[in-house]
Amino acid sequence: MPSNDSSATGLSFEQIRQYRPLEARHAIRQGDWPRSTAGLSDGYAQANLAIIPARYADDFLRFCMANRAACPLLDVTQPGDPHPVSLGEDIDLRSDVPRYRIYEHGRLVAEPGEIGEFWQDDLVSFSIGCSFSFEGALMRDGIELRHITHQRVVPMYRTNIALVGAGPFTGTMVVSMRAMPPRDAIRAVQITTDMPSVHGAPVHLAEPGQIGITDLMQPDFGDPAVIEDGDIPVFWACGVTPQVALMNAKLPFAITHAPGHMLITDIPNSRLKYR
Amino acid sequence: MPSNDSSATGLSFEQIRQYRPLEARHAIRQGDWPRSTAGLSDGYAQANLAIIPARYADDFLRFCMANRAACPLLDVTQPGDPHPVSLGEDIDLRSDVPRYRIYEHGRLVAEPGEIGEFWQDDLVSFSIGCSFSFEGALMRDGIELRHITHQRVVPMYRTNIALVGAGPFTGTMVVSMRAMPPRDAIRAVQITTDMPSVHGAPVHLAEPGQIGITDLMQPDFGDPAVIEDGDIPVFWACGVTPQVALMNAKLPFAITHAPGHMLITDIPNSRLKYR
Structure with missing residues (x-):
């Protein structure tokens, strides 16, 4: 074909x-x-x-x-x-x-x-x-998404952010990471705050160690991160979280x-x- | 008295x-x-x-x-x-x-x-x-402002962020800095975005060197910064900017x-x- x-x-x-x-x-x-x-x-x-x-x-x-x-x-x-x-x-x-x-x-x-x-x-x-929904909004605002430029899957990481358990469903949050300059990170917070039904604002930024991520180059899902000079990592709650909870259950x-x-x-x- | x-x-x-x-x-x-x-x-x-x-x-x-x-x-x-x-x-x-x-x-x-x-x-x-207006909003949201806790004047810094000149008024931006954990920084972006007539969202965060600040402990105005473990610096455009432009003119x-x-x-x- x-x-x-x-x-x-x-x-x-x-x-x-x-x-x-x-x-x-x-x-x-x-x-x-x-x-x-x-x-x-x-x-x-x-x-x-x-x-x-x-x-x-x-x-x-x-x-x-x-x-x-x-x-x-x-x-x-x-x-x-x-x-x-x-x-x-x-x-x-x-x-x-x-x-x-x-x-x-x-x-x-x-x-x-x-x-x-x-x-x-x-x-x-x-x-x-x-x-996917908020990535479109970020790109239309002029923010470059490194993984898309480099045709990679966005890097995703298991974190130490505890979830509220319910019945058999428990676990910690999985986050996706997009690296960008601080000024774009501020815009990204503003834009995604307005989209709560597609993960909303970032849950964390800078300082990956604070949420239990030791190496951005070794994601748990997706491809290794692309990080340019002057970028900081910005982390969003990820839809892989419920999938992992489902598997764990x-x-x-x-x-x-x-x-x-x-x-x-x-x-x-x-x-x-x-x- | x-x-x-x-x-x-x-x-x-x-x-x-x-x-x-x-x-x-x-x-x-x-x-x-x-x-x-x-x-x-x-x-x-x-x-x-x-x-x-x-x-x-x-x-x-x-x-x-x-x-x-x-x-x-x-x-x-x-x-x-x-x-x-x-x-x-x-x-x-x-x-x-x-x-x-x-x-x-x-x-x-x-x-x-x-x-x-x-x-x-x-x-x-x-x-x-x-x-002062957005500081009240941040504190009501539960964000600790280090300079207020320690009864200091907020630290302010000259930056390399160029201003648009008009007649005799020119210069670079002066910013105020408040240090806080990344999660509070995200909330602070959200809250101050809604207050554009009192400086609005931060202009920068993390990475002070990117805007020409070499030492957070040596502000150009105000008192030295109070920064706790896990904090990142968050920078807002500051009302000292027009004052400096006025003096320079x-x-x-x-x-x-x-x-x-x-x-x-x-x-x-x-x-x-x-x-």
Whole structure:
């Protein structure tokens, strides 16, 4: 398959990238977009997904509410309902994400492109805000994001920042790091403060040791940091936090999106301030 | 004179401190409050004063507008009018500040308690927002301000941050510094962003060398910094900036307030967000 063509329609990735959210979801549903959703339907919020049996949903909801910087909820479905109507038109959570991860007792057992065969009538789906939204806002403000310039995955680190536990869900916060000059860091605080449903303001800056990070060049997830002269590190609560909590909880069954393979919503990023 | 009594009325300083702005200005006008206005009429904005001949006023106005982080204007009077009506009831700029400074050709020639004898029909008065307002907001949020805890004057530094010049008014920015843990620094950015008419968000943080500061313990104005373990320095544009520009311009005649001896206005600090 040529790397710039989609598998079924013959459309180029560049053409699909311009799709509005509904079109993009339909392309994904048909298997025409098997890779990361970064940059897809630019300007619209994307969401992390956590899909778990209803009997764990109350605890997970409390966990998200108590740690909302790391787990900002955009939507929670009724048990068994795969349609998060508050997030957009004709969304089917069983097929509209390019790649899923199936966990059994905390162990990854499959990475399918759709989950119809795994669906159960008691599954509750949590859609959680994602840093893609605020990265767009930072770049539009003229702030360079080093990992994007260097085509890397943003570096993420486990920290010593304790989370509020709820039932089986516990742990410490995972943060993402973006290095930038101090003046940009101040702007970044201002911009992301206005976007609380996609992690909001940074939780820390400068001084990585204070939150238990010993080496910025050795992230726990993602690629090594790119740090230029005069940069300070700026840390945001990261959507990997609920995923790690979910794995640690070792639920008999759980589904998430695969990293970078998100749900594209109909919500313009500019509206996240008021959500 | 007992240090806790005012000179004329026999009221204690503690009693006068509780005065509402109009009462406080009247006490000052009568000479009953000969010292710093820090903490006086808590909750109301205080202003820096620059009083200059009308022929320099247009340049100074442009200088303030072009460097508004350092020179946030709260009011500009008509030539010869000592009553800045937008700032409060029955304010007389010739008597309502506890101590003034008279400059001739950039040289300090007098520090009187009122300026009736120096008043001229062409004087234009600029009232400029002051960090006292945002310090109150920071402390109410639970952020400790080290210089206040240690009863010091906030440390201030000349920087290499260039200002936009206008006529005889030029120079580099003077900043004030408050040291605090990174988490408080993030809150401080959020809080002061909402108060643009009292210097607004920090202009810099961490890395003092980047703005030309070589030793935080040797400020150019104020007292040496108090910095605790885990603190980072946070820098705000400072109202000393226009004062230094005024002195550098060596105008034949100019009047300012004496440091710390401000004009108390009727404007609640909480309204500065919308001014």
